Amino acid sequence: MRVAVIVPIFNEEASVADLALQLNRLKDEGAAVVVVDGSSTDFCAPKLRQLGFTVVNAPKMRSRQMNVGAWWAKKTHQPEALVFLHADTLMPPGAIGLIERTLKPDQANQAADHPQWGRFDVALTGKSAIFSLISYLINLRSRLTGIATGDQAIFVRADRFYQMGGFRPIRLMEDVEISKRLRSKSLPVCLRAKVITSSRRWERGGVWRTIWLMWKLRFMYWMGVSADKLAVRYR
Helix, strand or coil, rough: EEEEEEEEEECCCHHHHHHHHHHHHHHHHEEEEEEEEECCCHHHHHHHCCCCCCECCCCHHHHHHHHHHHHHHHHHHHEEEEEEECCCCCCCCCCHHHHHHHCCCCCCCCCCCCEEEEEEEEEECCCCCHHHHHHHHHHHHHHHCCCCCHHHHHEEEEEHHHCCCCCCCCCCCHHHHHHHHCCCCCCEEEEEEEECCCHHHHHHHHHHHCCCCCCCHHHHCCCCCCHHHHHHHHH
């Protein structure tokens, strides 16, 4: 199964070495990798190009960057599955094989209700026990609601993604929005293999303050507040 990994970046030079190691591992597992730079002002994109990675440009907005990467992959690799990976998220070894086995129908199961999309469990990098609790609650909430967040490495059958027009061009909640549309067709496969994602957002903003902010933003989005207005509050 042809799998393409789409990685939006913006000013990731400080972690470019770790990012390159992971992307090389994913390539070794058989994936095509497309990095999408959102007008960075550092040298992350040039360094990745020097290391041999495909880096395309897009306006600075994660939803648009991921769409550009997905359509670039369609043109150059004709993928059967797409993975949307944040630059600060580390996928587990063998992740590409897990995705292939999850999404590829076998001869005994060609039904339309075969899994169309999914995500991984997440573990935060912070050493405090509170980050283990946050990770557990994120994964539990996702299982109960069928909504995946971007740092859970959402993957989807490419034909489904292109058919639905990709991500909505919104500045925030693009992961929640596309999850709702995907969920209306089929529930996600919630893989228990864990991706490791940075806890810097919680550490920088304060754990409880960040938790309150995220829940408030999700509630406001559910109440109909536009993603653009929410993005201003988030920033």
